[in-house]
Amino acid sequence: MQIQRVGVIGAGTMGNGIAQVFAQSGYEVRLVDAMPAALDRATGTIEKSLGKFVEKGKLKAEDRDAALARLTTGGDLEALGEVDYVVEAIIEDAAVKKDLFARLDSITKPHVILSSNTSSISITKIAATTKRPDKVIGMHFFNPVPLMKLVEVIRGIATSDETYAKVKALSEKLGKVPVECNDYPGFVSNRVLMPMINEAVFALHEGVATKESIDEIMKLGMNHPMGPLTLADFIGLDVCLAILNVLHEGLGDPKYRPCPLLKKYVDAGWLGRKSGKGFYDYA
Ligand SMILES: NC(=O)c1ccc[n+]([C@@H]2O[C@H](COP(=O)([O-])OP(=O)(O)OC[C@H]3O[C@@H](n4cnc5c(N)ncnc54)[C@H](O)[C@@H]3O)[C@@H](O)[C@H]2O)c1
Numbered sequence: 152m153q154i155q156r157v158g159v160i161g162a163g164t165m166g167n168g169i170a171q172v173f174a175q176s177g178y179e180v181r182l183v184d185a186m187p188a189a190l191d192r193a194t195g196t197i198e199k200s201l202g203k204f205v206e207k208g209k210l211k212a213e214d215r216d217a218a219l220a221r222l223t224t225g226g227d228l229e230a231l232g233e234v235d236y237v238v239e240a241i242i243e244d245a246a247v248k249k250d251l252f253a254r255l256d257s258i259t260k261p262h263v264i265l266s267s268n269t270s271s272i273s274i275t276k277i278a279a280t281t282k283r284p285d286k287v288i289g290m291h292f293f294n295p296v297p298l299m300k301l302v303e304v305i306r307g308i309a310t311s312d313e314t315y316a317k318v319k320a321l322s323e324k325l326g327k328v329p330v331e332c333n334d335y336p337g338f339v340s341n342r343v344l345m346p347m348i349n350e351a352v353f354a355l356h357e358g359v360a361t362k363e364s365i366d367e368i369m370k371l372g373m374n375h376p377m378g379p380l381t382l383a384d385f386i387g388l389d390v391c392l393a394i395l396n397v398l399h400e401g402l403g404d405p406k407y408r409p410c411p412l413l414k415k416y417v418d419a420g421w422l423g424r425k426s427g428k429g430f431y432d433y434a
Contacts, residue, residue, distance in 0.1 A: 154321060155179060158231040158259075160251065161240035162186075162224070164387060164425060165268055167193035168296025169238050171200060174218040175210075175297070176325050181234060182224045185241075190224040197222065200297055232258055236321070238290055240268040243393035248272060249280045256281035264314055266290035270390060271337040271345075271397040274307035284309035288318050291338065292327075294386060302327045307334045336401030341394050348386075349395055349410055351379035355430070356412040362430050380430040383413075384423035392417050 155178065159170045162184035170182040170193065184190050201218060204210035228251075231237065237255060241247060248267065255265050264286045267277055278287035289305025302322040306315055315331070322329035332338045337345060351365050360368070366378020375382075383391050392414060398407040416422075416429065423429030 154235040156234045158234040158237045162189045162193035166240035167196045169240055169292055171197045171297055172325050174221045180222045181230055237265045243390055245272045248277055252277050253280040268292055270341050271394040274305050274334045278307045285311040286314050288314050300328045302329045303332050303338055303340050304329045305332050305334050305338050337398045345394050348379045348383045352410040352413045356410055384429035384431055387425055388423045388429050389417050
């Protein structure tokens, strides 16, 4: 079955980028979010991002217009009854994702692959809420999606070889590089990245250095494109905390305990770029 129509659920930081790359690659996209304001913001972000590609001469104006024409938005999950493929990109909360996948299982056609952009939550656990665990898989994009090449493709315990092969081919059609990974908390990317970000927050918390110094040392010393605190703001501090909680609980090792300062920032609503304040100000 040819994939032509794609449903993307969650229009936040990741969902709008995912919807954009599918639309740019010729797929009809239905972007769904529970919050109408998120859909408005997402449409604006996609228009701006495609506009930048046009300005830089990387996209023709007519291809931008065609991509935008392939994108529709709405709040109704039932509209996904006609799609051929699904990517879920809602909040990083296992209970909410499990509930959504159970609903998607009854709404979408039985042959449709249901993928999740989760950063850390068990694909096996999400798949178990459906009657098609062989067709559930992790399709983990990176931020900003239109620019980042990697897709970490995560196989749950029941994911079939056929599903994996289709998602690998689909990622390549989007111009991405798929890399296979097994289903353990945080997979590879966040199992390695999040302890580094958490340690940077502990260093700030303990007064080892200022936020600027921590970022500059890691940037120049390790040749990273941005420091860990800047990166945490970019990812979203709530997302970082949710991932650390999954690592801590899932692997049972105290080395993954989230820094109290990170928890305090999230409690304050200081979520990074998306809220206008995190370790840095973005007003
Ligand atoms: N932020 C990153 O850098 C990053 C990178 C890779 C993967 N991820 C993962 O992608 C997913 C989304 O993260 P994000 O950073 O885009 O989050 P976000 O907070 O920016 O956006 C989440 C969106 O989901 C919507 N939503 C929440 N519950 C919903 C529901 N039940 N139905 C429909 N819409 C719902 C919210 O209204 C919001 O617009 C998470 O699983 C996260 O772990 C994030």
